[in-house]
Amino acid sequence: GEQVEQRPPHLSVREGDSAIIICTYTDSATAYFSWYKQEAGAGLQLLMSVLSNVDRKEEQGLTVLLNKKDKRLSLNLTAAHPGDSAVYFCAVSAGNNNRIFFGDGTQLVVKP
Amino acid sequence: GPKVLQIPSHQIIDMGQMVTLNCDPVSNHLYFYWYKQILGQQMEFLVNFYNGKVMEKSKLFKDQFSVERPDGSYFTLKIQPTALEDSAVYFCASSFGQGEVFFGKGTRLTVV
Numbered sequence: 001g002e003q004v005e006q007r008p009p010h011l012s013v014r015e016g017d018s019a020i021i022i023c024t025y026t027d028s029a030t031a032y033f034s035w036y037k038q039e040a041g042a043g044l045q046l047l048m049s050v051l052s053n054v055d056r057k058e059e060q061g062l063t064v065l066l067n068k069k070d071k072r073l074s075l076n077l078t079a080a081h082p083g084d085s086a087v088y089f090c091a092v093s094a095g096n097n098n099r100i101f102f103g104d105g106t107q108l109v110v111k112p
Numbered sequence: 113g114p115k116v117l118q119i120p121s122h123q124i125i126d127m128g129q130m131v132t133l134n135c136d137p138v139s140n141h142l143y144f145y146w147y148k149q150i151l152g153q154q155m156e157f158l159v160n161f162y163n164g165k166v167m168e169k170s171k172l173f174k175d176q177f178s179v180e181r182p183d184g185s186y187f188t189l190k191i192q193p194t195a196l197e198d199s200a201v202y203f204c205a206s207s208f209g210q211g212e213v214f215f216g217k218g219t220r221l222t223v224v
Contacts, residue, residue, distance in 0.1 A: 042218075043215050046215070099157045099170070100147075
């Protein structure tokens with residue numbers, strides 16, 4: 001079955017710096033890719049989703065890159081601020097409402 | 113964005129008793145999911161549900177677990193009987209079809 005690895009597990013950056021989180025997956029049939037943000041004690045907030053025909057997507061200071069050849073998905077927070085501090089999860093699926101496989105999460109801390 | 117509501121937010125129950133977790137999915141969504149998260153760790157897939165039927169379930173979806181959505185009302189997860197290891201945060205999610213999956217804020221279940 002699908003194996004998703006996410007790194008780093010912990011990331012600390014200064015306000016204004018960029019933060020990059022990477023996930024790799026194993027199933028070449030994976031077609032749907034998402035990033036979620038989870039603040040302490042809260043639910044999952046969908047940040048961005050891309051389909052497999054998209055290599056790059058940018059929205060509101062977030063950039064998602066998809067490298068299908070290497071089976072790698074990344075999230076880049078440009079100019080991070082303290083409000084970005086949370087746990088970030090990548091999530092992948094084969095699409096068609098198949099089960100979603102999550103990475104183990106990255107605890108991001110943005111220091112003022 | 114679209115909201116998935118979960119009721120209650122916290123539930124404490126005696127081991128061996130039955131518990132029902134309620135989820136009010138996004139109104140026009142057709143696919144429904146339950147995930148389990150222990151102590152802010154990895155999100156673990158339990159089950160997905162469409163057109164009144166379980167489509168897929170994981171090995172975590174024990175025989176004591178059941179799901180239903182009678183007449184388009186709440187999508188429920190029932191555990192009967194509960195065990196100590198069922199203590200976790202349970203997240204409900206829904207999607208329309210080929211699109212994004214939205215999660216609720218979770219129900220924290222404590223079995224004592």
